[in-house]
Amino acid sequence: MSEFELQSLNECLEKHLPPAELKEVKRILYGLEEEQILEIPASATDLAKEHDFEIKGYRFNARPEQTRRPRLVRVGAIQNSIVLSTTEPIERQREAIWNKVKTMIKAAAEAKCNVICTQEAWTMPFAFCTREKFPWCEFAEEAEHGPTTRMLSELAKAYNMVIIHSILERDVEHGETIWNTAVVISNSGQYLGKHRKNHIPRVGDFNESTYYYEGNTGHPVFETEFGKLAINICYGRHHPQNWMMFGLNGAEIVFNPSATIGRLSEPLWSIEARNAAIANSYFTVPINRVGIEQFPNEYTSGDGQKAHKDFGPFYGSTYVAAPDGSRTPSLSRSRDGLLITEMDLNLCRQVKDFWGFRMTQRLPLYAESFQKASEPDFKPQIIKET
Amino acid sequence: MSEFELQSLNECLEKHLPPAELKEVKRILYGLEEEQILEIPASATDLAKEHDFEIKGYRFNARPEQTRRPRLVRVGAIQNSIVLSTTEPIERQREAIWNKVKTMIKAAAEAKCNVICTQEAWTMPFAFCTREKFPWCEFAEEAEHGPTTRMLSELAKAYNMVIIHSILERDVEHGETIWNTAVVISNSGQYLGKHRKNHIPRVGDFNESTYYYEGNTGHPVFETEFGKLAINICYGRHHPQNWMMFGLNGAEIVFNPSATIGRLSEPLWSIEARNAAIANSYFTVPINRVGIEQFPNEYTSGDGQKAHKDFGPFYGSTYVAAPDGSRTPSLSRSRDGLLITEMDLNLCRQVKDFWGFRMTQRLPLYAESFQKASEPDFKPQIIKET
Incomplete structure (x- = not known):
């Protein structure tokens, strides 16, 4: 390093x-001829100064159409560090993070955001690296009725804002199992639904299969007043077929709440979500936490190194990518931050019409090919010299 | 601009x-802690100086294994401009390009390349923008027995080199139809097989469906002495599912011979092939031509602009991406060039074992989901407020 x-x-x-x-x-x-800066009102930048977080604003334009009006949506993405020591009681840890992020949500509201999204497992340290169940599983809460969803529902209603947040879920009705889940709250304050992480990592510090299984909620798209939204949680960004299904279900913006570190994935970070935006003609919003998290007990990382209590900084670098291949610069690699992007959702269909990736995707060919490739007696299509 | x-x-x-x-x-x-420069012998750099093309060399290392020896392969990628005016007789145009590229292949041989690949439709100007059939269709030749394959077979044998070249194919046995095809010649000089471009663009100057259909050769992988090779031709790089099928068939290096211009695709160029390398745990080699090609008759580009005789420069920028997310710098945006990369193919399986993308890809889920999504009465998975 x-x-x-x-x-x-x-x-x-x-x-x-x-x-x-x-x-x-x-x-x-x-991919920008000229960077399009979005002006942020002083009431929001003042909050950012006072509470020491970065705030940046960008715009993506679309061309005017004859039959549709522009569909301008302001999207806020929040990256943050935890607040208290991981040795504090978990309810105090969570409340301290709540309070920090509530201020950032207030700034997003001042900047007239219509939709916001948090980072992955935002109410807690990313404790899955420890592979310890206690006390970390106690951060899990019910998607619909848990305290964090209840708290955010009030803000969603007060600010007329769709809020997507990514938590550790406990499914009480199905044997109290744990899931990695994103919850969507409508701007009416109503719980709209949830999506469970489809692909679970087993790499380095991220052996999350210790805690939860692959999601069983498919690839839902949430049709809201501010566009068709979906969530591809963290490691799912490595799987183009996962991004693709959200597109096939009609998503216009796909959020990617994440928690990932530099040595592991930083050179991939700027590539994957942006490729998904290009390939699927929608906007993507990859969000990553910042800071170093120290845990009380030491643990190993499956890399031959000695046991340790942290695995180095999460690198933030939240950004937004557009269907035309352009993107915003990233937020800081180390500071809390709020990235506000105004996008005209009409750009999605315009890019589809222009590039024609949907028209030319040959879906039946791949449905059949994937089916064959997943059979135990699959023989790859290999050509050799005879 | x-x-x-x-x-x-x-x-x-x-x-x-x-x-x-x-x-x-x-x-x-x-994605590199330190750039790994490959030393190029003077016999090759001298040819580059004398014939005015760029030559660059890089290495990708893998860690030593106990049960497999390193599998070092040197791959050459050639980007070039055309030579003569597009008004010259087509056989003279082709021969002039042959002669230029033969020198570059000789340099690749001097640098001990095991495999080389050309750009898309390398024997001709990229005349498909004109949408004229004559004389451009006369560049088409048989994949196995055409003059270019015959010429290259001799070089392949003489240099003990697998040669992949991308041409306009005429299939005499199936009604003299035309295809966009990559031909693989073994290092024995034997014709090994071909692959036809799977996804055909209908965008801007690239209305290639005027000339040929979507390929009917599946996703073949060519098992050679120097690794398992595949070819994703040009516009196919926009389709992650296309890259994926080459991976499922076992490819270790996937070439992407292309012809594309700056205004259209340059911000996508560094993203797509690299994303494919990451997602599929193989090496990718995107290759793009350079220069401006003037055509005798004017044509329009479907963009509301006046008719013209060229559509601006192809931007070269050939590079290699590795399964671990790292990549080489690009060749020049405007000069002829030979990019030589030494790669240890063992890296592919090492990255698979580490990241686990194959293990976690849930192929049956996507086979079923793609099948449903391709049915006429498909209903997307949409959740709305009730």
């Missing part, structure tokens, strides 16, 4: 590159 | 960023 810690790739480029080069580099890296 | 034309993103960063920042930026952008 380098000793030098970069806070922001974008700021580094802006600092060092001459204007003409910078413009071309940004075009190639971000 | 910017007036400033960047030759190389990588060189621009190297020129302007301080060393510590450069190292971190490269780690984030390319």
Whole structure:
């Protein structure tokens, strides 16, 4: 690892590159002829200053259409560190995170966000690395009736905002099992539904199969006043077929609440969610936490190294990618932050019409090919010299 | 479009960023702690100097294993402009390109390449933009017995090199139909087989469905002395399910011979093939031509603009992406070039074992979901407020 810690790739480029080069580099890296800055009201930036979080705003435009009005939606993505020590009582830990994020949600409301989404398992430290069940399983709560959903329902209604939040779920009605789940709360404050993480990692510090199974909720798309929304939780971003099914079900924005660290995945981070936006003609919003989390007991990472109590910083870098291949710069690699993006959802269909990826996707071919490939006696299509 | 034309993103960063920042930026952008330079012998670099093409070499290492020896393979990727005016007789045009590329293949042989691949439709200008059939269809030749395959078979045998080349194919036995086809020639000089482009674009200047249909050859993987190879031709790189099927059939290196221009696709270029390498735990080699091609008759681009005789430069930028998410810098955006990469194919299985993307891909779920989604009466999984 380098000793030098970069806070922001974008700021580094802006600092060092001459204007003409910078413009071309940004075009190639971000797909933007001109960065579209969204102005954030002072009431929101003041909150950010006072509570020491980053706030950034960008816009994605679409061309005017004759038969549809623009469908402008403001989306807020929140990345944050935990607040208290992981040795504190869990209800106090959770409340401290609630209080921090409530302020960020208030800033999002001041900036007129219509939809917000949290990072993965936002009410807790990412304790799955420990593979200990106690006390971490006690963070789990019911998706519909749990305290966090109840708390956020009030904010959703008060701010007229769809709130998507990603928690450790306890399913009381099915044997008190635990799931990794995203909950969608309508802007009316009503619980709209949930989605359970479809793909569960078994890699390094992320042996989450210790706690929960692969999700059994399919690929739901939540039709809200502010567009058709879906959630691909964390490790599911490595699976293009997972992204694809949300697209086939009609998603216009797919959130990717995550928790991931630098050594493991940082070079993949800017690629996967953006590729999904391109391939599926929708917006994607990958969100990652920040900070280092120390746990009371030591644990190992399955990498031959000594036991330790943390696995290094989560690298934040939340961004938004658009169906046309462009993207926003990332939030900081280390600070709490709120990324606000105004997007015209009409861009999704415009890009579909232009590139034609849906028309040309040959779905029946792949349904059949995947079926064959999943059979035990599958013979790969191999050609050899005879 | 910017007036400033960047030759190389990588060189621009190297020129302007301080060393510590450069190292971190490269780690984030390319996924490399340290760039691994492959030394190229003088006999090859001399040819490059003399014939004015770029030559670059990189290495991807894998960790030593106990039960398998390293499987080092040197792969050459060739990007080039056409040579003569498109108004010259087509056999002269082809021969001039042959001669240029033969020199580049000789350089690849001097650098001990085991496998090389050309760009898409390498024997001709990318005339499909014109939507004219004559004389362009006369570039088409038989995959197995055509003059280009015959010429390359001799080189393949002489240099002990697998050669993959991408041509306009005429299938004489099936009604003289035309296809966009990649031909694989074994290092013995024997014709090994072919693959036909699976997904055909209908976008902007690339209305290739004027000339050929979607391929009917499935997703073959060619098992050679130098690894299991496959070819995803051009527009197929926008379709993750296409990349995926080559992976399911066992590919270790997937080439992506392409022809694409800046305004259309450059921000997508660095994303898609690299995402495929990550998602499928194999190496990918996207190759794009360079230069501006002027056609004798004017044509339109379906974009409301006036008729014209060229559609701007192909941007080259050939690179290689590895299963661990790292990648090489790109070749030039405008010069002919040969990119040589030495890769240990053992990395593919090592990454599979580490990340577990294959194990966790839930193929039966997606076979069933794709099947449902392709039925005319498909109802998307939508959740609304009641």
